[in-house]
Amino acid sequence: MAIQESTPSALEACPTELGPHSHSSQMKHGQSNRIQNINTNNEKVQPLLKLDRISKLYPGVVALDKMQLTIMPGEVHILFGENGAGKSTLISTIAGAHQASSGDMYFAGEKVLLHSVQEARKLGISAVFQEFSLVPQLSIAENLFLGAEPLRAGLLDQTANLTAAKALLSKLGFELDAEQKVAYLSRAEQQMVEIAKAFRTEPKILILDEPTASLTEKESDRLFELVSQLKAKGVGIIYITHRMSEIRRIGDRITIMRDGKYISTLNVKDTSEDALLTLMTGRVIDKVFPKVAFHPTSTALSINNLSTKDNSLKKVSIEVKRGEIVGLAGLIGSGKSELLRACFGLEPLASGSVHFNGEEVTGFSPKQMLDRGFFYNSADRKNEGLAMNRSCRENITLASLTTQRFSLGLFLKRFKELKECKDLAKKLQLQPFNIEREVENFSGGNQQKVLLAKCLTRDVSLYVFDEPTVGVDVGTRTEIYQLIANLCESGAAVVLISSDLPEIIHLSHRAYVMYRGELKAELSGTNINEQMLLNHFFERECTL
Amino acid sequence: MSTLTNTSTTPSTRKSFAFYAKYLFVRLGVLPFLLLAAIIIFSLLSENFLTGRNVMNVFRQSSYLMLIAMGQMFALLTGGFDLSVGTIVAITSVVSAIVMSTLFSLYPDAIWLSISVGALVGLFVGTSIGLINGIGVAIFKVNPFMMTLGMSSVGFGAALYLTGGSPVYGMPMDFSDTFGFGKLLGIPAPIWICFLCFAALALLVNWTRTGRYFYAVGGNLKAAQLSGINTKKMLMLAYMISGLVAAVCGILLTARLDTGEANIGASFPLESIAACVIAGVSLRGGVGRIGNVVLGALFIGLITNGMNLARIESYLQTVVIGLLLIFAVIADQLRLKLMASLQD
Numbered sequence: 001m002a003i004q005e006s007t008p009s010a011l012e013a014c015p016t017e018l019g020p021h022s023h024s025s026q027m028k029h030g031q032s033n034r035i036q037n038i039n040t041n042n043e044k045v046q047p048l049l050k051l052d053r054i055s056k057l058y059p060g061v062v063a064l065d066k067m068q069l070t071i072m073p074g075e076v077h078i079l080f081g082e083n084g085a086g087k088s089t090l091i092s093t094i095a096g097a098h099q100a101s102s103g104d105m106y107f108a109g110e111k112v113l114l115h116s117v118q119e120a121r122k123l124g125i126s127a128v129f130q131e132f133s134l135v136p137q138l139s140i141a142e143n144l145f146l147g148a149e150p151l152r153a154g155l156l157d158q159t160a161n162l163t164a165a166k167a168l169l170s171k172l173g174f175e176l177d178a179e180q181k182v183a184y185l186s187r188a189e190q191q192m193v194e195i196a197k198a199f200r201t202e203p204k205i206l207i208l209d210e211p212t213a214s215l216t217e218k219e220s221d222r223l224f225e226l227v228s229q230l231k232a233k234g235v236g237i238i239y240i241t242h243r244m245s246e247i248r249r250i251g252d253r254i255t256i257m258r259d260g261k262y263i264s265t266l267n268v269k270d271t272s273e274d275a276l277l278t279l280m281t282g283r284v285i286d287k288v289f290p291k292v293a294f295h296p297t298s299t300a301l302s303i304n305n306l307s308t309k310d311n312s313l314k315k316v317s318i319e320v321k322r323g324e325i326v327g328l329a330g331l332i333g334s335g336k337s338e339l340l341r342a343c344f345g346l347e348p349l350a351s352g353s354v355h356f357n358g359e360e361v362t363g364f365s366p367k368q369m370l371d372r373g374f375f376y377n378s379a380d381r382k383n384e385g386l387a388m389n390r391s392c393r394e395n396i397t398l399a400s401l402t403t404q405r406f407s408l409g410l411f412l413k414r415f416k417e418l419k420e421c422k423d424l425a426k427k428l429q430l431q432p433f434n435i436e437r438e439v440e441n442f443s444g445g446n447q448q449k450v451l452l453a454k455c456l457t458r459d460v461s462l463y464v465f466d467e468p469t470v471g472v473d474v475g476t477r478t479e480i481y482q483l484i485a486n487l488c489e490s491g492a493a494v495v496l497i498s499s500d501l502p503e504i505i506h507l508s509h510r511a512y513v514m515y516r517g518e519l520k521a522e523l524s525g526t527n528i529n530e531q532m533l534l535n536h537f538f539e540r541e542c543t544l
Numbered sequence: 545m546s547t548l549t550n551t552s553t554t555p556s557t558r559k560s561f562a563f564y565a566k567y568l569f570v571r572l573g574v575l576p577f578l579l580l581a582a583i584i585i586f587s588l589l590s591e592n593f594l595t596g597r598n599v600m601n602v603f604r605q606s607s608y609l610m611l612i613a614m615g616q617m618f619a620l621l622t623g624g625f626d627l628s629v630g631t632i633v634a635i636t637s638v639v640s641a642i643v644m645s646t647l648f649s650l651y652p653d654a655i656w657l658s659i660s661v662g663a664l665v666g667l668f669v670g671t672s673i674g675l676i677n678g679i680g681v682a683i684f685k686v687n688p689f690m691m692t693l694g695m696s697s698v699g700f701g702a703a704l705y706l707t708g709g710s711p712v713y714g715m716p717m718d719f720s721d722t723f724g725f726g727k728l729l730g731i732p733a734p735i736w737i738c739f740l741c742f743a744a745l746a747l748l749v750n751w752t753r754t755g756r757y758f759y760a761v762g763g764n765l766k767a768a769q770l771s772g773i774n775t776k777k778m779l780m781l782a783y784m785i786s787g788l789v790a791a792v793c794g795i796l797l798t799a800r801l802d803t804g805e806a807n808i809g810a811s812f813p814l815e816s817i818a819a820c821v822i823a824g825v826s827l828r829g830g831v832g833r834i835g836n837v838v839l840g841a842l843f844i845g846l847i848t849n850g851m852n853l854a855r856i857e858s859y860l861q862t863v864v865i866g867l868l869l870i871f872a873v874i875a876d877q878l879r880l881k882l883m884a885s886l887q888d
Contacts, residue, residue, distance in 0.1 A: 410752050
């Protein structure tokens with residue numbers, strides 16, 4: 001195949017001058033012959049898609065910074081990077097869902113400017129995003145042909161629609177009833193419909209964003225079969241995944257991105273997992289994570305056999321001491337977040353008990369827990385953490401207005417509030433330094449700082465940080481880790497709930513691993529390492 | 545300021561003038577510009593418009609809508625509406641008139657007793673309807689639109705049922721003389737009462753915890769909950785305040801008309817929401833300033849008065865108000881876009 005001939009380093013070294021066809025043999029040719037050579041080579045290895053210095057700016061955030069990518073016909077090209085590295089922004093740009101701020105995109109050698117998903121589809125670029133774009137009230141058949149309904153004399157042709165949908169599903173080997181409403185499907189089934197939708201038109205480029213995340217093994221196998229069929233037809237596939245096994249199994253080349261920037265493109269065959277991880281994180285871990293002194297004292301929180309009504313927790317018991325950071329790890333839906341939410345009065349309890357600083361607090365409301373010094377910092381700052389259209393100042397003090405610090409009887413101490421917020425913002429290096437600005441106008445990292453500042457305005461003896469660094473760049477992350485370390489060293493108890501393994505490994509003194517609502521393991525000291533944690537993440541042996 | 549600078553710097557000053565105009569628009573919203581335009585247009589159309597007497601007239605006429613709009617703001621702040629404000633005005637008018645006239649006919653000497661009892665019963669009824677709205681919205685999670693629309697039908701029906709459709713007479717003369725036509729220091733009573741309500745509500749919304757919590761609940765209900773705020777209580781309180789202020793307005797209108805009427809207040813829901821939206825109150829909740837809301841109501845009063853003076857037909861006036869409302873919303877969308885572009 002064409003791609004094997006061209007080395008990735010050469011590809012990226014001189015993409016504009018020579019194009020992706022700089023075979024070593026070609027290098028011998030003189031200047032005068034170059035044009036002719038390019039012409040002859042174009043027939044062989046014309047890239048399907050080429051991105052040149054694509055940037056995407058949001059107010060206050062650079063999501064993509066001069067990103068480049070070349071997709072050849074018949075290759076599976078893996079996009080690899082941390083959360084927030086800009087993978088999703090990149091594929092949305094390719095799929096026409098939004099437009100790049102600057103840079104060029106070439107499709108089959110021609111410069112294109114895509115204004116909508118429809119335009120991209122017409123060219124032959126189809127995408128399967130993580131967020132489903134299905135209408136739950138409509139049937140599978142109606143969803144598959146949404147926006148391209150078969151017509152007869154200007155009216156909907158229901159029969160043709162159904163027949164075509166059935167043909168499409170059986171071609172893909174999906175066992176789905178085309179007449180069923182999407183609302184009644186499981187997540188995996190919805191994922192299959194979403195994939196089928198991308199296959200409706202004959203795609204030249206297919207983008208798959210973690211497609212196997214909710215598929216069973218059998219369904220995944222089927223998907224990989226489809227992918228190799230498409231490959232044989234010369235379709236270029238952009239595939240986002242975090243799973244090493246999948247990269248090995250179907251990947252041809254892999255492009256690593258970090259913080260919106262292009263890092264490198266490699267042949268999957270020639271790379272090791274370690275090399276990939278280093279390229280992905282691109283940092284010396286020791287500098288990011290502070291060393292946290294470990295002086296555990298009295299027990300702050302003890303949870304006994306706690307179960308919730310919706311079964312997201314099944315008889316979980318843990319203990320947290322003052323002066324230690326306890327990590328909670330597990331997959332999404334493992335109950336790691338629900339455990340502390342349940343203590344904070346956010347999940348209805350079925351049985352079990354919660355003791356906080358020696359007092360039984362089972363089933364208390366958030367207000368009661370706050371008054372006792374238990375602060376839960378939500379993982380979802382947009383939906384649960386911050387009032388986005390209010391100022392930083394109002395958000396920072398919201399949970400502390402009942403304390404004497406900011407209230408005198410009925411009235412607010414607004415001048416003191418202003419002063420204290422300014423001090424906090426300075427301490428946390430809020431950027432830009434304007435506490436009256438609405439939170440929604442700050443970058444993700446700074447929003448996260450505001451969220452964390454909320455718990456610094458009142459006396460707290462147990463801090464719960466639920467995914468404290470989601471969508472936060474490395475610089476801010478370091479500041480947040482330092483903050484957490486300081487809180488712990490000043491004698492508070494800290495619970496760190498995180499899907500980011502390095503966070504758990506480097507910050508926690510003890511760690512619990514949750515699996516499907518149950519406590520799977522307790523680790524401490526040097527036992528808190530990637531292998532041990534991952535071993536308990538899955539039922540059978542881990543895939544990573 | 546640009547005239548003082550020399551020619552070489554003029555282009556940049558001009559540019560910054562445009563920038564300041566934009567900045568002011570983004571900062572203050574469309575309302576100051578609309579007010580200014582309205583004042584200029586109407587003073588050109590009618591020489592009576594800017595006379596002291598007419599200005600006082602505009603303020604007095606607008607004070608009723610100002611009250612309603614201030615209450616409406618609380619419902620909007622929490623991310624809801626109150627469509628029952630008109631009905632609350634009507635039923636307050638009917639109930640307080642019935643109580644006053646009954647008491648007055650039983651005890652003709654106890655003039656002020658009957659007035660105050662009548663007014664208090666009226667305030668109680670208004671607040672109770674607000675409480676029912678609040679319970680529906682906060683506890684039973686009925687959509688505010690449906691809840692207050694339903695209550696407005698209930699209230700209107702009840703007011704008509706109580707009066708049999710005819711106006712209620714027989715209140716003490718002092719009631720109407722004081723609250724309808726009375727003046728203190730040359731300023732009509734409704735303006736005083738409106739001002740007192742404004743002062744109290746401005747204090748509440750800007751300087752108390754409760755006030756801050758309204759913004760938080762509307763800004764992000766879940767975040768407010770996680771910050772230890774009793775969100776159900778705040779929702780109920782918002783509708784109760786709306787009901788209470790509407791009841792105050794109902795009593796003032798009763799005094800002005802000197803009758804208890806079941807047929808007043810029908811235009812208040814639309815006009816009060818319009819006043820709030822023109823004043824920059826977000827329909828999604830969490831954003832809005834009470835001072836601007838008062839100006840928004842004043843603007844609508846100003847337009848109505850100006851169109852009356854310019855002899856524009858009343859049916860056409862309704863058209864103009866509707867168009868202005870839509871224009872204000874479009875201008876607000878533009879403002880949000882500009883705001884994004886001005887972000888440093």
